[in-house]
Amino acid sequence: MDRSQPFLSDIQEIRRRARQHMENGAVTDSYKADRATVLRLLNEALATEIVCVLRYKRHHFMARGLNAQSVADEFAEHAAEEQEHADKLAERITQLDGEPNFSPEGLLMRSHSEYVEGKTLVDMIREDLVAERIAIESYSEIVRYLGDKDPTSRRLMEEILAKEEEHADDMNTLIESLGKDGK
Secondary structure (H helix, E strand, C coil), rough: CEEEEEECCCCHHHEEEEEEEHCCCCCCCCCCCHHHHHHHHHHHHHHHHHHHHHHHHHHHHHHHCCCCHHHHCCCCCHHHHHHHHHHHHHHHHHHHHCCCCCCCCCCCHHHCCCCCCCCCCHHHHHHHHHHHHHHHHHHHHHHHHHCCHHHHHHHHHHHHHHHHHHHHHHHHHHHHHHHCCCC
């Protein structure tokens, strides 16, 4: 960075603009994204996380078999982390002066992932891996869309994306350790 160049923004102008439209909270004139689209995407991600919480919770309680306890513990850990993601998304939605959609009505329609229960332990793990892979792909697309238009939402989605990649790796490792048929 060339320190001989003056700061480009007029601080007095920034101060003046900050006093305008204060009811918009964190959304200032420098916000460059289409807020309605960002709110829709964040609410879709919120629905995805809620569906993942519900699926992981079910899998936690339904895990049966010789290796079930350690896998059930992994499911419980992932459910808690998905809930943290949902909470962070809801917080960001309200920062953007939106409303987080927690309504059960239409939840699966808003979610990028599906709610597939699975019958066996390996089926459950596979369904969780599929859901994580869906989240990875759709969240990567959201990160690219946000770019530099909404760096705060982009960083949040990148943080969640990194955890989803970790979850997918965990599920893949569990499948490998149990074998394809669960033995």
